[in-house]
Amino acid sequence: MADKVLMKGNEAIAEAAIMAGCRHYFGYPITPQTEVAAYMAKRMPKIGGVFLQAESEIAAINMVYGVSSTGHRVMTSSSSPGISLKSEGLSYLAGADLPALVVNVQRGGPGLGGIQPSQSDYFQATKGGGHGDFRMIVLAPASVQEMADLTVKGFDLADEYRMTAMILADGTMGQMMEPVEIPKIEKKEFDKSWAVTGTGMGRKHNIVNSLSLAPAELERQNFERFQRYGRIQEKEAMWEEYRMEDAEYCLVAFGIAARVTKAAIDEARKKGIRAGMIRPITLWPFPEKALAAAAEKCVSFATVELNMGQMIDDVRLAISCKRPVKLIHRAGGIIPSPEEVLRGIENMEGGAEK
Amino acid sequence: MDFKRIVIFSGHYGSGKTNIAVNVAHHLKKTRPRVAIADIDIVNPYFRTEDSREELERDGIRLIASPFAGSNVDLPALPDEVYAITDDIGLSAVVDVGGDDRGALALGRWREGLMAEGDWEMLMVVNCFRPLTRDADSALEVMAEIQAAAGMPFTGVVNNSNIGDDTAPRDVLSSDGYAREICRRAGLPLKMTTAKAELIPYLEGKIENLFPLRLQDKIR
Numbered sequence: 001m002a003d004k005v006l007m008k009g010n011e012a013i014a015e016a017a018i019m020a021g022c023r024h025y026f027g028y029p030i031t032p033q034t035e036v037a038a039y040m041a042k043r044m045p046k047i048g049g050v051f052l053q054a055e056s057e058i059a060a061i062n063m064v065y066g067v068s069s070t071g072h073r074v075m076t077s078s079s080s081p082g083i084s085l086k087s088e089g090l091s092y093l094a095g096a097d098l099p100a101l102v103v104n105v106q107r108g109g110p111g112l113g114g115i116q117p118s119q120s121d122y123f124q125a126t127k128g129g130g131h132g133d134f135r136m137i138v139l140a141p142a143s144v145q146e147m148a149d150l151t152v153k154g155f156d157l158a159d160e161y162r163m164t165a166m167i168l169a170d171g172t173m174g175q176m177m178e179p180v181e182i183p184k185i186e187k188k189e190f191d192k193s194w195a196v197t198g199t200g201m202g203r204k205h206n207i208v209n210s211l212s213l214a215p216a217e218l219e220r221q222n223f224e225r226f227q228r229y230g231r232i233q234e235k236e237a238m239w240e241e242y243r244m245e246d247a248e249y250c251l252v253a254f255g256i257a258a259r260v261t262k263a264a265i266d267e268a269r270k271k272g273i274r275a276g277m278i279r280p281i282t283l284w285p286f287p288e289k290a291l292a293a294a295a296e297k298c299v300s301f302a303t304v305e306l307n308m309g310q311m312i313d314d315v316r317l318a319i320s321c322k323r324p325v326k327l328i329h330r331a332g333g334i335i336p337s338p339e340e341v342l343r344g345i346e347n348m349e350g351g352a353e354k
Numbered sequence: 355m356d357f358k359r360i361v362i363f364s365g366h367y368g369s370g371k372t373n374i375a376v377n378v379a380h381h382l383k384k385t386r387p388r389v390a391i392a393d394i395d396i397v398n399p400y401f402r403t404e405d406s407r408e409e410l411e412r413d414g415i416r417l418i419a420s421p422f423a424g425s426n427v428d429l430p431a432l433p434d435e436v437y438a439i440t441d442d443i444g445l446s447a448v449v450d451v452g453g454d455d456r457g458a459l460a461l462g463r464w465r466e467g468l469m470a471e472g473d474w475e476m477l478m479v480v481n482c483f484r485p486l487t488r489d490a491d492s493a494l495e496v497m498a499e500i501q502a503a504a505g506m507p508f509t510g511v512v513n514n515s516n517i518g519d520d521t522a523p524r525d526v527l528s529s530d531g532y533a534r535e536i537c538r539r540a541g542l543p544l545k546m547t548t549a550k551a552e553l554i555p556y557l558e559g560k561i562e563n564l565f566p567l568r569l570q571d572k573i574r
Binding site for chain 1: 367368398399400401426428481483484485486488516517518519520
Protein backbone atom coordinates (compact mmCIF):
# COMPACT_ATOMS: atom_id res chain seq x y z
CA MET A 1 0.00 0.00 0.00
CA ALA A 2 2.82 2.41 0.82
CA ASP A 3 6.53 2.63 0.06
CA LYS A 4 7.31 3.05 3.71
CA VAL A 5 6.07 1.08 6.68
CA LEU A 6 6.00 1.90 10.39
CA MET A 7 8.12 -0.68 12.14
CA LYS A 8 9.67 -1.60 15.43
CA GLY A 9 13.43 -2.07 15.22
CA ASN A 10 13.04 -5.77 15.97
CA GLU A 11 10.54 -6.20 13.13
CA ALA A 12 12.84 -4.29 10.77
CA ILE A 13 15.63 -6.78 11.48
CA ALA A 14 13.33 -9.73 10.81
CA GLU A 15 11.84 -8.35 7.58
CA ALA A 16 15.26 -7.26 6.28
CA ALA A 17 16.65 -10.73 6.99
CA ILE A 18 13.83 -12.26 4.94
CA MET A 19 14.51 -9.79 2.12
CA ALA A 20 18.20 -10.77 2.28
CA GLY A 21 17.22 -14.37 1.56
CA CYS A 22 17.33 -15.80 5.07
CA ARG A 23 14.84 -18.67 5.32
CA HIS A 24 16.13 -20.24 8.54
CA TYR A 25 15.61 -18.70 11.96
CA PHE A 26 16.32 -20.43 15.25
CA GLY A 27 15.76 -18.73 18.58
CA TYR A 28 14.63 -18.81 22.14
CA PRO A 29 12.42 -16.06 23.64
CA ILE A 30 13.88 -13.22 25.68
CA THR A 31 12.93 -9.57 26.20
CA PRO A 32 13.68 -7.11 24.56
CA GLN A 33 14.18 -8.95 21.23
CA THR A 34 10.87 -10.85 21.34
CA GLU A 35 9.41 -9.25 18.21
CA VAL A 36 12.22 -10.65 16.01
CA ALA A 37 11.04 -14.16 16.83
CA ALA A 38 7.33 -13.22 16.83
CA TYR A 39 7.67 -11.69 13.36
CA MET A 40 9.58 -14.69 12.03
CA ALA A 41 6.96 -17.04 13.48
CA LYS A 42 4.26 -15.24 11.48
CA ARG A 43 6.17 -14.71 8.22
CA MET A 44 8.40 -17.78 7.74
CA PRO A 45 5.62 -20.36 7.30
CA LYS A 46 4.04 -18.16 4.61
CA ILE A 47 7.21 -18.01 2.48
CA GLY A 48 8.43 -21.57 2.79
CA GLY A 49 10.96 -20.73 5.49
CA VAL A 50 11.74 -22.27 8.85
CA PHE A 51 10.95 -20.67 12.20
CA LEU A 52 11.97 -22.88 15.05
CA GLN A 53 11.79 -22.11 18.73
CA ALA A 54 14.56 -24.27 20.10
CA GLU A 55 14.63 -25.81 23.57
CA SER A 56 17.40 -23.42 24.60
CA GLU A 57 19.80 -20.78 23.31
CA ILE A 58 22.52 -23.42 23.12
CA ALA A 59 20.37 -25.58 20.87
CA ALA A 60 19.47 -22.59 18.69
CA ILE A 61 23.08 -21.56 17.99
CA ASN A 62 24.00 -25.15 17.12
CA MET A 63 21.09 -25.29 14.68
CA VAL A 64 22.57 -22.15 13.13
CA TYR A 65 25.88 -24.02 12.81
CA GLY A 66 24.12 -26.90 11.08
CA VAL A 67 22.26 -24.82 8.51
CA SER A 68 25.26 -22.59 7.82
CA SER A 69 27.32 -25.71 7.04
CA THR A 70 24.96 -26.36 4.14
CA GLY A 71 25.57 -22.90 2.69
CA HIS A 72 22.18 -21.33 3.49
CA ARG A 73 21.68 -17.96 5.09
CA VAL A 74 20.70 -18.41 8.72
CA MET A 75 20.23 -16.28 11.80
CA THR A 76 19.46 -16.26 15.49
CA SER A 77 18.62 -13.45 17.88
CA SER A 78 18.74 -13.04 21.63
CA SER A 79 19.54 -10.61 24.40
CA SER A 80 22.55 -10.39 26.70
CA PRO A 81 22.26 -13.48 28.97
CA GLY A 82 21.05 -15.50 25.98
CA ILE A 83 24.08 -14.42 23.95
CA SER A 84 26.33 -15.63 26.78
CA LEU A 85 24.69 -19.03 26.42
CA LYS A 86 25.36 -18.92 22.70
CA SER A 87 29.01 -17.96 23.10
CA GLU A 88 30.34 -21.52 22.87
CA GLY A 89 28.49 -21.89 19.56
CA LEU A 90 29.86 -18.55 18.34
CA SER A 91 33.36 -19.87 18.91
CA TYR A 92 32.58 -23.08 17.01
CA LEU A 93 31.19 -21.04 14.10
CA ALA A 94 34.47 -19.09 14.06
CA GLY A 95 36.54 -22.27 14.26
CA ALA A 96 34.68 -23.77 11.32
CA ASP A 97 34.72 -20.47 9.36
CA LEU A 98 30.95 -20.41 8.97
CA PRO A 99 28.90 -17.32 8.11
CA ALA A 100 25.93 -16.39 10.32
CA LEU A 101 23.96 -13.38 11.46
CA VAL A 102 23.49 -13.07 15.21
CA VAL A 103 21.42 -10.30 16.79
CA ASN A 104 21.94 -9.06 20.34
CA VAL A 105 19.30 -6.59 21.55
CA GLN A 106 21.09 -5.80 24.79
CA ARG A 107 19.65 -5.40 28.24
CA GLY A 108 21.38 -4.17 31.40
CA GLY A 109 23.69 -6.56 33.20
CA PRO A 110 25.61 -8.34 34.54
CA GLY A 111 23.70 -11.48 35.41
CA LEU A 112 19.98 -11.41 34.74
CA GLY A 113 20.22 -7.62 35.03
CA GLY A 114 17.21 -5.79 33.69
CA ILE A 115 15.20 -5.32 30.53
CA GLN A 116 15.82 -1.61 30.00
CA PRO A 117 18.24 -0.37 27.29
CA SER A 118 21.97 -0.84 27.77
CA GLN A 119 25.24 -1.12 25.85
CA SER A 120 27.03 -3.24 28.40
CA ASP A 121 27.88 -6.10 25.98
CA TYR A 122 30.38 -4.00 24.00
CA PHE A 123 33.37 -5.93 25.38
CA GLN A 124 31.70 -9.28 24.79
CA ALA A 125 30.79 -8.43 21.19
CA THR A 126 33.95 -6.66 20.05
CA LYS A 127 36.62 -8.75 21.77
CA GLY A 128 35.58 -12.05 20.23
CA GLY A 129 32.43 -13.25 21.93
CA GLY A 130 33.63 -16.66 23.05
CA HIS A 131 36.75 -18.71 23.77
CA GLY A 132 39.64 -18.80 21.34
CA ASP A 133 41.27 -16.32 18.98
CA PHE A 134 38.49 -14.85 16.89
CA ARG A 135 36.49 -11.81 15.93
CA MET A 136 32.98 -11.03 14.88
CA ILE A 137 31.96 -8.16 12.62
CA VAL A 138 29.88 -5.96 14.94
CA LEU A 139 27.31 -3.55 13.50
CA ALA A 140 25.67 -0.88 15.68
CA PRO A 141 22.44 0.58 14.26
CA ALA A 142 21.20 3.99 15.49
CA SER A 143 17.79 4.03 13.79
CA VAL A 144 15.09 1.57 12.79
CA GLN A 145 16.12 2.11 9.15
CA GLU A 146 19.66 1.07 10.05
CA MET A 147 18.33 -1.99 11.87
CA ALA A 148 17.07 -3.07 8.43
CA ASP A 149 20.00 -1.86 6.31
CA LEU A 150 22.71 -3.27 8.58
CA THR A 151 20.95 -6.64 8.74
CA VAL A 152 21.30 -6.93 4.95
CA LYS A 153 24.89 -5.65 5.14
CA GLY A 154 25.62 -8.13 7.93
CA PHE A 155 24.53 -11.12 5.84
CA ASP A 156 26.69 -9.93 2.93
CA LEU A 157 29.77 -9.39 5.11
CA ALA A 158 29.27 -12.73 6.86
CA ASP A 159 29.10 -14.56 3.52
CA GLU A 160 32.01 -12.66 2.02
CA TYR A 161 34.38 -13.27 4.94
CA ARG A 162 32.91 -16.58 6.20
CA MET A 163 32.33 -15.41 9.74
CA THR A 164 29.67 -14.22 12.16
CA ALA A 165 28.28 -10.73 11.84
CA MET A 166 26.52 -9.44 14.93
CA ILE A 167 23.91 -6.71 15.14
CA LEU A 168 24.56 -5.06 18.51
CA ALA A 169 21.44 -3.06 19.34
CA ASP A 170 19.85 -1.96 22.59
CA GLY A 171 16.32 -2.24 23.97
CA THR A 172 15.35 1.19 22.64
CA MET A 173 16.44 0.35 19.10
CA GLY A 174 14.55 -2.93 19.30
CA GLN A 175 11.33 -1.43 20.64
CA MET A 176 11.04 2.02 19.07
CA MET A 177 8.90 2.55 15.98
CA GLU A 178 10.00 4.63 13.01
CA PRO A 179 9.19 4.82 9.29
CA VAL A 180 11.28 2.34 7.34
CA GLU A 181 11.93 1.74 3.70
CA ILE A 182 12.53 -1.96 3.30
CA PRO A 183 15.84 -2.26 1.46
CA LYS A 184 15.82 -3.30 -2.16
CA ILE A 185 18.22 -6.19 -2.42
CA GLU A 186 20.73 -6.51 -5.20
CA LYS A 187 21.48 -10.18 -5.53
CA LYS A 188 25.13 -10.90 -4.85
CA GLU A 189 26.85 -14.20 -5.42
CA PHE A 190 29.16 -15.62 -2.78
CA ASP A 191 31.48 -18.59 -3.04
CA LYS A 192 29.93 -21.44 -1.08
CA SER A 193 31.89 -24.25 -2.67
CA TRP A 194 32.93 -25.27 0.87
CA ALA A 195 29.35 -26.14 1.91
CA VAL A 196 28.31 -29.69 2.76
CA THR A 197 25.55 -30.28 0.22
CA GLY A 198 26.17 -33.89 -0.82
CA THR A 199 28.88 -34.82 -3.30
CA GLY A 200 26.54 -36.61 -5.70
CA MET A 201 29.55 -38.95 -6.01
CA GLY A 202 30.99 -36.26 -8.28
CA ARG A 203 33.43 -34.34 -6.09
CA LYS A 204 35.65 -34.66 -3.03
CA HIS A 205 33.96 -34.47 0.36
CA ASN A 206 33.74 -31.06 1.97
CA ILE A 207 34.47 -31.06 5.68
CA VAL A 208 33.10 -28.43 8.08
CA ASN A 209 34.74 -28.78 11.46
CA SER A 210 36.35 -26.75 14.21
CA LEU A 211 38.64 -29.52 15.44
CA SER A 212 42.22 -29.71 14.19
CA LEU A 213 44.37 -32.68 15.18
CA ALA A 214 47.72 -31.21 14.09
CA PRO A 215 49.00 -28.11 15.93
CA ALA A 216 50.79 -26.84 12.82
CA GLU A 217 47.56 -27.03 10.83
CA LEU A 218 45.63 -25.25 13.59
CA GLU A 219 48.27 -22.53 13.66
CA ARG A 220 48.03 -22.13 9.87
CA GLN A 221 44.25 -21.75 10.13
CA ASN A 222 44.61 -19.09 12.84
CA PHE A 223 47.09 -17.11 10.76
CA GLU A 224 44.92 -17.38 7.65
CA ARG A 225 41.87 -16.21 9.64
CA PHE A 226 43.70 -13.19 10.98
CA GLN A 227 44.89 -12.22 7.50
CA ARG A 228 41.22 -12.13 6.59
CA TYR A 229 40.50 -10.02 9.70
CA GLY A 230 43.25 -7.66 8.56
CA ARG A 231 41.52 -7.16 5.20
CA ILE A 232 38.27 -6.42 7.03
CA GLN A 233 39.97 -3.83 9.25
CA GLU A 234 41.44 -2.25 6.13
CA LYS A 235 38.22 -2.18 4.07
CA GLU A 236 35.06 -2.45 6.10
CA ALA A 237 35.09 0.14 8.91
CA MET A 238 31.99 2.34 8.75
CA TRP A 239 31.27 5.51 10.68
CA GLU A 240 29.30 8.74 10.52
CA GLU A 241 30.77 12.16 11.28
CA TYR A 242 28.52 14.84 12.71
CA ARG A 243 29.63 18.50 12.78
CA MET A 244 33.27 17.39 12.83
CA GLU A 245 34.52 19.92 10.18
CA ASP A 246 35.63 22.50 12.77
CA ALA A 247 35.17 20.47 15.97
CA GLU A 248 37.48 21.07 18.94
CA TYR A 249 35.73 18.52 21.11
CA CYS A 250 35.13 15.06 19.72
CA LEU A 251 32.35 12.91 21.11
CA VAL A 252 32.27 9.22 20.27
CA ALA A 253 28.97 7.34 20.66
CA PHE A 254 27.03 4.57 18.96
CA GLY A 255 23.42 3.38 18.85
CA ILE A 256 20.87 5.22 20.97
CA ALA A 257 23.65 7.10 22.80
CA ALA A 258 24.64 8.72 19.48
CA ARG A 259 21.13 10.14 19.02
CA VAL A 260 21.18 11.75 22.45
CA THR A 261 24.70 13.01 21.77
CA LYS A 262 23.61 14.67 18.50
CA ALA A 263 20.97 16.66 20.38
CA ALA A 264 23.55 17.64 23.04
CA ILE A 265 26.05 18.75 20.36
CA ASP A 266 23.42 21.02 18.77
CA GLU A 267 22.85 22.65 22.18
CA ALA A 268 26.60 22.96 22.81
CA ARG A 269 27.05 24.65 19.43
CA LYS A 270 24.37 27.24 20.39
CA LYS A 271 26.57 28.08 23.38
CA GLY A 272 29.58 28.47 21.11
CA ILE A 273 31.23 25.16 22.05
CA ARG A 274 32.55 23.53 18.89
CA ALA A 275 31.64 19.92 19.54
CA GLY A 276 31.28 17.16 16.98
CA MET A 277 30.79 13.42 16.93
CA ILE A 278 32.24 10.33 15.34
CA ARG A 279 29.60 7.59 15.42
CA PRO A 280 31.07 4.14 14.83
CA ILE A 281 28.64 2.08 12.72
CA THR A 282 30.98 -0.90 12.83
CA LEU A 283 32.28 -1.47 16.37
CA TRP A 284 34.57 -4.14 14.97
CA PRO A 285 36.34 -3.19 12.83
CA PHE A 286 36.58 0.00 14.90
CA PRO A 287 36.92 3.21 12.82
CA GLU A 288 40.47 3.78 14.01
CA LYS A 289 41.57 5.93 11.08
CA ALA A 290 38.73 8.42 11.60
CA LEU A 291 39.63 8.76 15.27
CA ALA A 292 43.37 9.05 14.61
CA ALA A 293 42.63 11.85 12.13
CA ALA A 294 40.39 13.59 14.68
CA ALA A 295 43.18 13.43 17.27
CA GLU A 296 45.22 15.71 15.00
CA LYS A 297 42.73 18.58 15.30
CA CYS A 298 40.55 18.04 18.38
CA VAL A 299 41.80 19.01 21.84
CA SER A 300 39.74 16.57 23.83
CA PHE A 301 37.63 13.41 23.45
CA ALA A 302 34.69 11.87 25.31
CA THR A 303 32.70 8.70 24.83
CA VAL A 304 28.99 8.61 25.62
CA GLU A 305 28.02 5.08 26.63
CA LEU A 306 25.20 3.17 28.32
CA ASN A 307 27.67 1.17 30.41
CA MET A 308 30.54 1.73 32.85
CA GLY A 309 32.97 2.68 30.07
CA GLN A 310 33.85 0.00 27.50
CA MET A 311 34.34 1.65 24.10
CA ILE A 312 36.50 4.28 25.82
CA ASP A 313 39.47 1.85 25.74
CA ASP A 314 39.22 1.48 21.96
CA VAL A 315 39.11 5.26 21.56
CA ARG A 316 42.27 5.65 23.67
CA LEU A 317 44.00 2.98 21.55
CA ALA A 318 42.83 4.50 18.26
CA ILE A 319 44.24 7.92 19.18
CA SER A 320 47.32 6.38 20.86
CA CYS A 321 46.43 8.29 24.07
CA LYS A 322 47.38 11.58 22.37
CA ARG A 323 44.42 13.46 23.89
CA PRO A 324 42.45 13.14 27.11
CA VAL A 325 39.36 10.90 26.86
CA LYS A 326 36.50 11.41 29.27
CA LEU A 327 33.55 9.13 29.96
CA ILE A 328 29.96 10.44 29.92
CA HIS A 329 27.67 7.58 30.85
CA ARG A 330 24.70 6.05 32.59
CA ALA A 331 24.19 2.36 33.31
CA GLY A 332 21.64 -0.15 34.51
CA GLY A 333 19.10 0.59 31.80
CA ILE A 334 19.11 4.38 32.05
CA ILE A 335 19.67 6.62 29.01
CA PRO A 336 21.43 9.93 29.69
CA SER A 337 19.38 13.02 28.81
CA PRO A 338 20.74 15.52 26.25
CA GLU A 339 21.17 17.97 29.17
CA GLU A 340 23.37 15.47 31.04
CA VAL A 341 25.53 14.95 27.96
CA LEU A 342 25.71 18.72 27.44
CA ARG A 343 27.00 19.14 31.02
CA GLY A 344 29.55 16.44 30.24
CA ILE A 345 30.68 18.32 27.12
CA GLU A 346 31.00 21.56 29.11
CA ASN A 347 33.26 19.76 31.57
CA MET A 348 35.56 18.12 29.01
CA GLU A 349 39.25 18.65 29.59
CA GLY A 350 40.33 21.92 28.02
CA GLY A 351 36.61 22.70 27.87
CA ALA A 352 34.54 25.75 28.70
CA GLU A 353 34.35 25.15 32.45
CA LYS A 354 38.00 24.38 33.00
CA MET B 355 -17.98 11.64 20.19
CA ASP B 356 -20.02 9.25 22.30
CA PHE B 357 -18.60 6.21 24.08
CA LYS B 358 -20.02 3.37 26.19
CA ARG B 359 -19.17 3.11 29.90
CA ILE B 360 -16.36 0.67 29.17
CA VAL B 361 -14.25 1.25 26.06
CA ILE B 362 -11.81 -1.55 25.19
CA PHE B 363 -8.97 -0.99 22.70
CA SER B 364 -7.37 -4.03 21.14
CA GLY B 365 -5.43 -4.78 17.96
CA HIS B 366 -2.06 -5.69 16.50
CA TYR B 367 0.90 -4.68 18.68
CA GLY B 368 2.25 -1.28 17.74
CA SER B 369 -1.06 -0.18 16.21
CA GLY B 370 -1.33 2.75 18.63
CA LYS B 371 -3.73 1.38 21.25
CA THR B 372 -2.06 2.96 24.28
CA ASN B 373 -1.86 6.44 22.79
CA ILE B 374 -5.49 6.30 21.72
CA ALA B 375 -6.60 4.93 25.11
CA VAL B 376 -4.88 7.79 26.96
CA ASN B 377 -6.41 10.38 24.63
CA VAL B 378 -9.90 8.90 24.92
CA ALA B 379 -9.60 8.86 28.74
CA HIS B 380 -8.85 12.61 28.71
CA HIS B 381 -11.77 13.14 26.34
CA LEU B 382 -14.17 11.27 28.64
CA LYS B 383 -12.96 13.19 31.71
CA LYS B 384 -14.37 16.40 30.22
CA THR B 385 -17.94 15.15 30.65
CA ARG B 386 -17.78 12.28 33.16
CA PRO B 387 -16.92 12.66 36.86
CA ARG B 388 -15.02 9.42 37.42
CA VAL B 389 -12.76 8.02 34.72
CA ALA B 390 -10.20 5.22 34.96
CA ILE B 391 -7.76 3.78 32.47
CA ALA B 392 -6.79 0.14 32.93
CA ASP B 393 -3.60 -1.19 31.35
CA ILE B 394 -4.00 -4.96 31.05
CA ASP B 395 -1.07 -5.54 28.68
CA ILE B 396 0.57 -8.85 29.62
CA VAL B 397 2.79 -8.99 26.51
CA ASN B 398 5.01 -5.95 26.15
CA PRO B 399 6.78 -4.41 29.16
CA TYR B 400 7.53 -1.18 27.22
CA PHE B 401 5.47 1.81 26.03
CA ARG B 402 2.88 1.52 28.75
CA THR B 403 0.08 3.68 30.09
CA GLU B 404 2.38 4.05 33.11
CA ASP B 405 4.49 6.44 30.97
CA SER B 406 1.56 8.91 31.09
CA ARG B 407 0.88 8.58 34.83
CA GLU B 408 1.69 12.21 35.67
CA GLU B 409 -0.59 13.79 33.07
CA LEU B 410 -3.39 11.32 33.76
CA GLU B 411 -3.32 12.02 37.48
CA ARG B 412 -3.14 15.76 36.86
CA ASP B 413 -6.42 15.41 34.98
CA GLY B 414 -7.93 13.36 37.83
CA ILE B 415 -7.94 10.09 35.86
CA ARG B 416 -7.35 6.95 37.87
CA LEU B 417 -4.59 4.77 36.44
CA ILE B 418 -4.93 1.04 37.00
CA ALA B 419 -1.62 -0.50 35.99
CA SER B 420 0.73 -3.31 36.90
CA PRO B 421 3.16 -2.23 39.59
CA PHE B 422 5.88 -3.75 37.38
CA ALA B 423 5.23 -1.67 34.23
CA GLY B 424 8.35 0.33 33.32
CA SER B 425 10.50 -1.64 35.77
CA ASN B 426 12.92 -4.51 35.22
CA VAL B 427 10.34 -7.12 36.15
CA ASP B 428 9.09 -8.75 32.97
CA LEU B 429 6.10 -10.44 34.57
CA PRO B 430 2.63 -10.80 33.03
CA ALA B 431 0.81 -9.87 36.26
CA LEU B 432 -2.33 -7.76 36.57
CA PRO B 433 -3.45 -5.78 39.62
CA ASP B 434 -6.68 -6.82 41.43
CA GLU B 435 -7.83 -3.21 40.96
CA VAL B 436 -8.77 -4.10 37.38
CA TYR B 437 -11.99 -5.63 38.77
CA ALA B 438 -13.17 -2.06 39.42
CA ILE B 439 -14.01 -1.72 35.73
CA THR B 440 -16.80 -4.27 35.99
CA ASP B 441 -17.64 -3.99 39.73
CA ASP B 442 -17.89 -0.21 39.99
CA ILE B 443 -20.69 0.71 37.61
CA GLY B 444 -20.32 4.43 38.33
CA LEU B 445 -16.84 4.37 36.86
CA SER B 446 -16.15 5.17 33.22
CA ALA B 447 -13.31 2.95 32.07
CA VAL B 448 -10.91 2.80 29.14
CA VAL B 449 -9.19 -0.58 28.82
CA ASP B 450 -5.83 -0.85 27.03
CA VAL B 451 -5.31 -4.47 26.00
CA GLY B 452 -1.94 -5.99 25.01
CA GLY B 453 -1.15 -6.70 21.39
CA ASP B 454 -2.44 -9.54 19.25
CA ASP B 455 -4.22 -12.69 20.42
CA ARG B 456 -1.71 -13.28 23.23
CA GLY B 457 -2.54 -9.89 24.71
CA ALA B 458 -6.28 -10.39 24.29
CA LEU B 459 -6.09 -13.57 26.35
CA ALA B 460 -6.04 -11.40 29.49
CA LEU B 461 -9.43 -9.98 28.56
CA GLY B 462 -10.96 -13.46 28.87
CA ARG B 463 -10.79 -13.04 32.66
CA TRP B 464 -13.37 -10.21 32.53
CA ARG B 465 -15.47 -11.56 29.70
CA GLU B 466 -18.35 -12.85 31.81
CA GLY B 467 -18.56 -9.68 33.85
CA LEU B 468 -18.50 -7.54 30.73
CA MET B 469 -21.07 -9.63 28.87
CA ALA B 470 -23.44 -9.43 31.87
CA GLU B 471 -22.88 -5.69 32.21
CA GLY B 472 -23.58 -4.87 28.56
CA ASP B 473 -22.52 -1.21 28.55
CA TRP B 474 -19.22 -1.72 26.75
CA GLU B 475 -17.62 -1.57 23.35
CA MET B 476 -14.51 -3.24 21.98
CA LEU B 477 -12.65 -1.42 19.24
CA MET B 478 -10.10 -2.87 16.84
CA VAL B 479 -7.27 -0.41 16.14
CA VAL B 480 -5.78 -0.75 12.65
CA ASN B 481 -2.87 0.89 10.83
CA CYS B 482 -2.22 0.09 7.17
CA PHE B 483 1.42 1.21 7.53
CA ARG B 484 2.22 -1.60 9.97
CA PRO B 485 3.85 -4.46 8.03
CA LEU B 486 1.63 -7.27 9.35
CA THR B 487 -1.68 -5.39 8.89
CA ARG B 488 -0.98 -3.69 5.57
CA ASP B 489 -4.14 -4.89 3.84
CA ALA B 490 -7.67 -5.80 4.88
CA ASP B 491 -6.94 -9.55 4.62
CA SER B 492 -4.12 -9.45 7.18
CA ALA B 493 -5.97 -7.05 9.50
CA LEU B 494 -9.02 -9.33 9.46
CA GLU B 495 -6.78 -12.29 10.25
CA VAL B 496 -5.39 -10.54 13.35
CA MET B 497 -8.93 -9.48 14.28
CA ALA B 498 -10.23 -13.06 14.16
CA GLU B 499 -7.32 -14.29 16.30
CA ILE B 500 -7.99 -11.61 18.94
CA GLN B 501 -11.72 -12.37 19.07
CA ALA B 502 -11.01 -16.08 19.50
CA ALA B 503 -8.53 -15.44 22.32
CA ALA B 504 -10.71 -12.89 24.15
CA GLY B 505 -13.92 -14.81 23.60
CA MET B 506 -15.52 -11.46 22.82
CA PRO B 507 -16.60 -9.78 19.58
CA PHE B 508 -15.39 -6.43 18.33
CA THR B 509 -18.09 -3.75 18.07
CA GLY B 510 -16.21 -1.28 15.87
CA VAL B 511 -12.99 -0.29 14.12
CA VAL B 512 -10.61 2.61 14.76
CA ASN B 513 -8.50 3.66 11.80
CA ASN B 514 -5.18 4.86 13.22
CA SER B 515 -3.21 4.59 9.98
CA ASN B 516 -0.02 6.60 10.39
CA ILE B 517 3.65 6.43 9.59
CA GLY B 518 4.98 8.17 12.70
CA ASP B 519 6.54 11.61 12.22
CA ASP B 520 6.33 11.21 8.43
CA THR B 521 2.52 11.08 8.39
CA ALA B 522 0.98 13.51 5.88
CA PRO B 523 -2.76 14.22 5.44
CA ARG B 524 -2.76 12.21 2.19
CA ASP B 525 -1.60 9.13 4.11
CA VAL B 526 -4.65 9.29 6.36
CA LEU B 527 -6.95 10.07 3.42
CA SER B 528 -5.62 7.17 1.36
CA SER B 529 -6.14 4.77 4.28
CA ASP B 530 -9.90 5.41 4.43
CA GLY B 531 -10.66 2.78 1.78
CA TYR B 532 -8.59 0.20 3.70
CA ALA B 533 -10.50 0.91 6.93
CA ARG B 534 -13.86 0.82 5.14
CA GLU B 535 -13.05 -2.51 3.50
CA ILE B 536 -12.21 -4.01 6.92
CA CYS B 537 -15.49 -2.65 8.32
CA ARG B 538 -17.56 -3.88 5.39
CA ARG B 539 -16.11 -7.39 5.51
CA ALA B 540 -16.33 -7.60 9.32
CA GLY B 541 -19.82 -6.08 9.36
CA LEU B 542 -18.75 -3.39 11.82
CA PRO B 543 -19.00 0.41 11.91
CA LEU B 544 -15.94 2.66 11.54
CA LYS B 545 -16.06 4.22 15.01
CA MET B 546 -13.47 6.90 14.32
CA THR B 547 -10.35 7.88 12.42
CA THR B 548 -7.54 9.08 14.66
CA ALA B 549 -4.72 11.40 13.63
CA LYS B 550 -2.25 13.65 15.39
CA ALA B 551 -3.91 16.97 16.21
CA GLU B 552 -1.85 18.99 13.69
CA LEU B 553 -3.28 16.97 10.80
CA ILE B 554 -6.95 17.40 11.73
CA PRO B 555 -7.51 20.76 9.90
CA TYR B 556 -6.40 19.10 6.64
CA LEU B 557 -8.79 16.20 7.10
CA GLU B 558 -11.95 17.97 8.24
CA GLY B 559 -14.82 17.63 5.79
CA LYS B 560 -13.03 14.79 4.00
CA ILE B 561 -13.22 12.12 6.68
CA GLU B 562 -16.04 11.53 9.17
CA ASN B 563 -15.68 11.04 12.93
CA LEU B 564 -12.19 12.42 13.30
CA PHE B 565 -10.53 12.13 16.69
CA PRO B 566 -7.39 14.22 17.37
CA LEU B 567 -4.47 12.62 19.19
CA ARG B 568 -1.85 14.25 21.34
CA LEU B 569 1.22 12.00 21.20
CA GLN B 570 3.53 10.98 24.01
CA ASP B 571 7.03 12.45 23.99
CA LYS B 572 9.76 10.23 22.70
CA ILE B 573 13.46 10.09 22.03
CA ARG B 574 14.57 11.89 18.87
